[in-house]
Amino acid sequence: MASPTVERAAEPATPTDTLLELDRLDVRYGGVHAVQELSIRVRPGETVVLIGANGAGKSSVINAIMGLVPAAGGQIRYLGQDITRSSPASRARAGIRISPEGRRVFAHLSIEDNILSGGYTLSKAKRDEALAWMYEAFPWLAARRKAPAGTLSGGQQQIVAIARALTASPKLLLLDEPFLGLSPVAIADTSAAIRLVQERGMAVLISEQMARPALKLADHGHVLRTGTLRRSGTVAEIRDLALSEDYL
Amino acid sequence: MNGFLQAFVNGLTLGAQYALMALGFSLIFGILGVMNFAHGAFYALGGYVAYLVDKTLGLPYALAVVAAVLMTAALGYVFELVVIERRIDDHLATIVLTLGLSLVVGASLLAIFGPRSVDFPAPLTGTLRAGGVYIPTARLMIIVVSAAAIAGVYLLLYRTRLGNALRALADDRTIALAQGIRPKVLFPLAFGLATGLAGLTGALVTPIFSLAPFVGEHVLMISFLAVILGGLGSLPGAVIASILVGLVESFVGFYIGGSWAPLMLFTAVLVLLVVRPTGLFGAKAAHV
Amino acid sequence: MSRPPSTDGVLRPPGNRHALRLLAAPVLAFALVAASFVVPKVTADPFLLSFVPTIVVSLLATLHVWLLLRVNLLSFASPAFMAVGGYTLALAATHLTTNAVALLALCFLVPAALALPLGALLLRLRGTYFALVTFVLAQVVVLIVVIADKPLGGTSGISGIPPATLGAETLGAGGPLLRFSAIVGLAGVAVAGVVTLRWRRHFAAIDENEPLAASLGLRPWAYKTASFVTAAGVAGLAGLVLVNQLGNAHPDSFSPFSAVNHVAAAVLGGVSILGPVIGAVVLSWLVHAFASQAEYSQLLLGATLILVVLYAKGGITGTVQRGFGLLVAGRAGAKSAPESTAETDARRAENLDAARDGDGATTLDAPDPSAEPILVVTELSRRFGGVAAVDGVSFSLRAGEVLGVIGPNGAGKTTLINMVSGHFPPSGGRVELDGGSLTGAPAHTMSRHGIARSYQQTSVFASVSVRENLARAKAFSPRWIDEAELAELLAATGLAGRLDDRAGDLPYGLQKLLGLLLPIATRPRVLLLDEPAAGLERAERVRIDELVDWVVRRGCAVLLVEHDMDLVRRICPRVIVMDTGKPLAEGVPADVFTDPRVITAYLGVADSDELADEDNTLAVATLEDNHG
Structure with missing residues (x-):
């Protein structure tokens, strides 16, 4: 069974079963062809993982979906709408949020302000509601709510970055290398946080080099190498393959 | 003892004035990364707008102050939106652009009001007598209004959604954008807010000092000092350093006299910039 | 027809237009001065008598700003050094001598000498901070003058200064003053012209890409200091002309805010050395034309400044040059059609086939294990904040050895290269080359000792031709290879036929290869390659094999950070694996990859x-x- 998503990618999207669709996406920067004609899709409530070694183009895909790097070709469709040219801010308002590579929490802002910054577009009531949920899910956030986020450990910062992305209850959560540089314990904590997101019915697109813990969380997987799709399939199918071959 | 208290009150007045200026200057640098060389021009403009409304139109002084704030804020807003925004990432270019604006504003004031300082008497003339010390009411008003304005800015930045967004922008512009925060909307606002503070300072202070087209230059210079001492972009640093600078200027002027105060301050700043560019109060440079 | 790479004169530019352009200003100025001697009318015109010295003061002060802009620094210190020059004249003329030549020398040398220690401190700053510190410096100088009652006259200044003399002639008024001022102006332009012409490559490289220039061996501080010292001396001459014309030295003449005019004139004039001349003339004319209404000249100046920054970044001369360039390009359009690349493509494909067929043929033999290592890195560490990016990494490299460094994202591989190449100092550990310690040495020192590096992103001087890139690197490095070897490298990278193309216009692959060629051409003993294959097309990757083979045959040791595991397999007999800053494994690729x-x-x-x-x-x- 080859990759069915790739074959169907060129067909027009039907909003009911497709949340996000990349159609022959090209990304270039500094002259490098980082992503070449990539076609994948994410259904509502589904978790999809992009795996690959450094330089495979995973982060470029995530950043292109958020609009932080421009697409050089192809289309990005979200809820049936072409968003290829829209700004990151309007994508954020439409329900796409990101936990970026390297986490990039607002280092000088407190934990609470970081979480609230994700709810810039929301009403006060909605922001408070999100905050309450976050504090319930991660009690240690409440305990240290006034601490500047820059003083936290990498694993704690990752949780703050995910919490910030969740404040606005997005439809699609993009996680760019959430396990990068984390200890096994912090990876387990972050995985637990991602499961909470899944329970809420949000769709998640994860780019990750650490394929094993990422695949544990996903429904579908895509393996990238030097900007192109090497293989796609269900997690079971991906797990049956020799992943290290794609890295080393 | 009497002299000491007098010098203290004078220092506090100076400090409050510098703090308002430095706060705005720091706000612009912290959030936009722009060194606003026109900040002194906005101070002078604020003074002249207040003068025009108060003396020429004969409206109440309080209204004149409000008009000064609104005018300077509006000019700052428009200038950021139309001019600065297009070269926002080029530090040297923004310096030259704000220099250009400072020339334009200064020259316009010169053209309209002439080179001589205008007669803009302080609206409050009484003195307050407390324990053998006479405090002019006008100075007290400056201290109170400045304190209120600083508190207002603090509340805006740390207690509101807008402030949260502005601080997020100062920290990481790209990631703020991914939260739906639009720098193109908020940068002009921040710039306008800061220039409005400069206008407020001008409207408050020029009646008791003096009002001429280039009065802003001296105040801008002192704000530089305070901002560098406090750490570029650090708001609490800017306020604390401003008050220190005001007190030092007043005390050294009182006890030693003449040009020694500025010379010592400037030399200290020169050394500090070279040795420790992040300022006296830690490593929070370039962030609000 | 393949064009054989010329084995001599690769670095000789096709024309000498640059030098001609730089010489144009002194020649023009000289002609003007000559005219002032020849035409008696000129020296009798009362307007010119006062206007020429004014222009010269403005020109010299503008040159100060212009010189520092060449190394990407914005200076507001012109009034500071003008004051030093002006008060030097006042004191020397009153107490020492009125000899014009002696005064000229003094007023240049005293500010320049003062700038030497100041530069050592201030030039550590850049960008906004440097601009601010020069502004503060200007203020400090005026305050010192005001306080120094004794020798400098405090707020009342020094008056009754005798004018400069030359033999029997007094240069204080009329035609002699005009001529003297013009000659001082000419001297300033000549000094600035010579300095910027002599070190044009160094200045341009610092302005465009300082890290690259330093990693090729250029000492940035030396050339910034040269610029700062010259700029101080030139501003000192402005002070001389001003004080000599006025006959008194007063603190008001050196207001820190007058620097704004000099910055404005420099920005207005633009990059060419004619820029300050044009900028100063325009500014002086503005001031003169609105003499009775200064506000209008200021208004015009401010508005022009804003418009120039927004719409004409190169200033007046830059805009004229660009317009002229467009005109020339339009006429020469047909000539510069790109040559066919079919041939090189074919050759590349061949190379690739050869590499495939050879199957490991390019793998290099391990060097003699008994040989002494060249580079020894011991327990190297680097912390950023509380995070250890590199934590206790040790390795050694022998001549001709290739060591691969691999590891997942964030393992600290680039940080490792940055420490060994001197881009930032390690927090702990040692770097030794031939037994001598180079721990914490700056990039240019590393390069001059033979530790060269390439960058992950393309790093070339994008605004100039490939030929000029090579010329710059040659000017910076004391270790440059000979022409025959350079020709080999140009052939191996496929750049031989593109020497006159602008580097920034090359396709990405060729830019990246040029970025590899530059450090290799500094004849390194140790070459650090940071992901050389990243972003290259498959056909281009084979060129990396060739380049590494080329340096290894010359006894250079190579440290290769790379994600292309096929490339690592091909050329690295030994690899180190790093993970979260620490060494994880070491050995031959086949073993390590299955660990x-x-x-x-x-x-x-x-x-x-x-x-x-x-x-x-x-x-x-x-x-x-x-x-x-």
């Missing part, structure tokens, strides 16, 4: 509490099927 710890570093563990053993065995089995 379960290494695979876990890349793939992670399925759960923190269960190490999925079956995953590892499966992965290893398949890996061996494919590559074993």
Whole structure:
């Protein structure tokens, strides 16, 4: 069974079963062809993982979906709408949020302000509601709510970055290398946080080099190498393959 | 003892004035990364707008102050939106652009009001007598209004959604954008807010000092000092350093006299910039 | 027809237009001065008598700003050094001598000498901070003058200064003053012209890409200091002309805010050395034309400044040059059609086939293990904030050895290169070359000792031709290879036919290869390559093999950070694996790639509490099927 998503990618999207669709996406920067004609899709409530070694183009895909790097070709469709040219801010308002590579929490802002910054577009009531949920899910956030986020450990910062992305209850959560540089314990904590997101019915697109813990969380997987799709399939199918071959 | 208290009150007045200026200057640098060389021009403009409304139109002084704030804020807003925004990432270019604006504003004031300082008497003339010390009411008003304005800015930045967004922008512009925060909307606002503070300072202070087209230059210079001492972009640093600078200027002027105060301050700043560019109060440079 | 790379004169530019352009200003100025001697009318015109010295003061002060802009620094210190020059004249003329030549020398040398220690301190800053510090400096100088009652006259200044003399002639008024001022102006332009012409490559490289220039051996501080010292001396001459004309030295003449005019004139004039001349003339004319209404000249100046920054970044001369360039390009359009690249493409494909057929033929033999290592790195560490980016990495390299460094994202590989190449100092550990310590040495020192590096992103001087890139690197490095070898390298990178193309216009692959060629051409003893293959097309990757082979045959040791594992397999007999800053494994690629710890570093563990053993065995089995 080859990759069915790739074959169907060129067909027009039907909003009911497709949340996000990349159609022959090209990304270039500094002259490098980082992503070449990539076609994948994410259904509502589904978790999809992009795996690959450094330089495979995973982060470029995530950043292109958020609009932080421009697409050089192809289309990005979200809820049936072409968003290829829209700004990151309007994508954020439409329900796409990101936990970026390297986490990039607002280092000088407190934990609470970081979480609230994700709810810039929301009403006060909605922001408070999100905050309450976050504090319930991660009690240690409440305990240290006034601490500047820059003083936290990498694993704690990752949780703050995910919490910030969740404040606005997005439809699609993009996680760019959430396990990068984390200890096994912090990876387990972050995985637990991602499961909470899944329970809420949000769709998640994860780019990750650490394929094993990422695949544990996903429904579908895509393996990238030097900007192109090497293989796609269900997690079971991906797990049956020799992943290290794609890295080393 | 009497002299000491007098010098203290004078220092506090100076400090409050510098703090308002430095706060705005720091706000612009912290959030936009722009060194606003026109900040002194906005101070002078604020003074002249207040003068025009108060003396020429004969409206109440309080209204004149409000008009000064609104005018300077509006000019700052428009200038950021139309001019600065297009070269926002080029530090040297923004310096030259704000220099250009400072020339334009200064020259316009010169053209309209002439080179001589205008007669803009302080609206409050009484003195307050407390324990053998006479405090002019006008100075007290400056201290109170400045304190209120600083508190207002603090509340805006740390207690509101807008402030949260502005601080997020100062920290990481790209990631703020991914939260739906639009720098193109908020940068002009921040710039306008800061220039409005400069206008407020001008409207408050020029009646008791003096009002001429280039009065802003001296105040801008002192704000530089305070901002560098406090750490570029650090708001609490800017306020604390401003008050220190005001007190030092007043005390050294009182006890030693003449040009020694500025010379010592400037030399200290020169050394500090070279040795420790992040300022006296830690490593929070370039962030609000 | 393939064009054989010329073995001599690769670096000789096709024309000498640059030098001509730089010489144009002094020639023009000289002509003007000559005219002032020849035409008696000129020296009798009362307007010119006062206007020429004014222009000269403005010109010299503008030159100060212009000189520092050449190394990407914005200076507001012109009034500071003008004051030093002006008061030097006042004191020297009153107490020492009125000899014009002696005064000229003094007023240049005293500010320049003062700038030497000041530069050592201030030039550590850049950008906004440097601009601010010069502004503060100007203020400090005026305050010192005001306070120094004794020798400098305090707020009342020094008056009754005798004018400069030359033999029997007094240069204080009329035609002699005009001529003297013009000659001083000419001297200033000549000094600035000579300095910027002599070190034009150094200045341009600092302005365009300082890290690259330093990694090729350029000492940035030396050339910034040269610029700062010259600029101080030139501003001192402005002070001389001003004080000599006025006959008194007063603190008001050196207001810190007058620097704004000099910055404005420099920005207005633009990059060419004619820029300050034009800028100063325009500014002086503005001031003169609105003499009775200064506000209008200021208004015009401010508005023009804003418009120039927004719409004409090169200033007046830059805009004229660009317009002229467009005109020339339009006429020469047909001539500069790109040559066919079919041939080189064919050759590349051939190379690739050869590499495939050879199957490991390019793998280099391990060097003699008994040889002494050139580079010894011991327990190198670097912390950023509380995080250890590199933590206790040690390795050594022998001549001709290639060592691969691999590891997952964030392992600290680039940080390792940055420390060994001197881009930032390590927090702990040692770097030794031939037994001598180079720990914490700056990039240019590393380069001059023979530790060269390439960059992950393309790093070339994009605004100039490939030929000029090479010329710059040659000017910076004391270790440059000979022409024959350079020709070999140009052939190996496929750049031989593109020497006159602008580097920034080259396709990405060629830019990246140029970025590799530059450090290699500094004849390194140790070459640090940071992901040389990243972003290259498959056909271009084979060129990396060729380049590494080329340097290794010359006894250079190579440290290769790379994600293209096929490339690592081909050219690295030995690899180190790093993970979260620490060394994880070391050995021959075949062993390392099948090491379960290494695979876990890349793939992670399925759960923190269960190490999925079956995953590892499966992965290893398949890996061996494919590559074993």
